[in-house]
Amino acid sequence: MDHHLILRVITKILVAPILLYGLYVQFHGDFGPGGGFQAGVIFAVGFILFGIVFGLRRLRRIFPDYVVHQLVALGVLLFAGTGIVNMALGGNFLDYNVLGEKGYQGQHWGIIAVELGVGVTVFGVMMAIFYSFAGRPPSLDDKEW
Amino acid sequence: MISVLVDILSWTSFIVGGFFLFVGSLGMVRLVDFWARLHAASIIDSAGVGLILLGMMLQGGVSLVTAKLALIVLFLFITGPTASHAVANAAFMSGSRPHDMVEDVTATVPPKPNKGKPNKGKPKKAKAASSAKSSNTAKASKTIRKKT
Secondary structure: OHHHHHHHHHHHHHHHHHHHHHHHHHHOOOOOOOOHHHHHHHHHHHHHHHHHHHOHHHHHHHOOHHHHHHHHHHHHHHHHHHHHHHHHOOOOOOOHHHOOOOHHHHHHHHHHHHHHHHHHHHHHHHHHHHHHHHOOOOOOOHHHO | OHHHHHHHHHHHHHHHHHHHHHHHHHHHHHOOOHHHHHHHHHHHHHHHHHHHHHHHHHHHOOOHHHHHHHHHHHHHHHHHHHHHHHHHHHHHHOOOOOOOOOOOOOOOOOOOOOOOOOOOOHHHHHHHHHHHHHHOOHHHHHHHHHHO
C-alpha cells in the first residue's frame, strides 16, 4: 500500500466534501435537481471511495454488514411509514396534505420524509452491492500488482 | 464594450477548449502506446474541460452559477490528475513500460513479463543494450530498441 500515498491524501481531502454534497442533494431535492436516489448514491460513493483506498476492513468498522442491511429496510420503513401516518391522520396513502396546517406545508414535510427514506435505502443498497463485490476473495494479491 | 470583451474571451476559451477535447480524443485513438494515450486522456481532463468551464464562468458573470462552476473546476483539478496517477501507477507496478524505453533508470520495481510474451525483464534488456553498444553497430542497437 505504500505506493498509494497520493490516493490516500486525495481521498482524505475528498471524502468530506462528497458527503456534504450528498446531504446537499438530499435536502435540496424538493427545490432543484436532485433527490433521494442521487443523494443516496453520492453519499455511498464517499464511503466506497474510503473503502477502496483504505481497505474494506476499516470500512466495515464504520458500517458493519448488519447495519447496512438494516439501513435498506429502514428506508423502506420510512417511505411506507410516511404513507401510513398520512392514513392515520385521515388522508389517503402518501396524501401529504394532512401533515401540515396548510396543504403545501404538509407536502413539504412529506416529500422530505419520503426522499429521506429513498436516500437511506439507496445508500444501503449501494453499500451492500459494494460489500458483496469487494468482499470476494481476490484472484490477485495486492503485492502482485 | 466590456460585455463584448467578455464574450470574445469566453468564446475563445470555448473554441480552444473544444480544440483540446478534439486533440485529446484523437490522441486516445491514434497514439502509440498506453502511456501516450494516458497523456492524451489527461489533456481532455485538464485543458479541455478546464477551458470550457472557464468560458462558462465568463458567461455566467458574478453569480451563484460561477461559484458552482469554480467548485467543479477545483474538484476536477484535484481528481483528474489523481485518476491519471492511479491508472499510471497500476500500469507501472504491473510491469508496463513505454514502448521505446531502452534503459530503466527510474524503476525501483523491476518490470514483470507480460503473459504470453517473451521475458523482457530489466537485467536481460540492459545486458543486450550494453553488448550492442560495445559491438558498436548502430543497426543492432536500433533493432533492439525496436524489439523492446
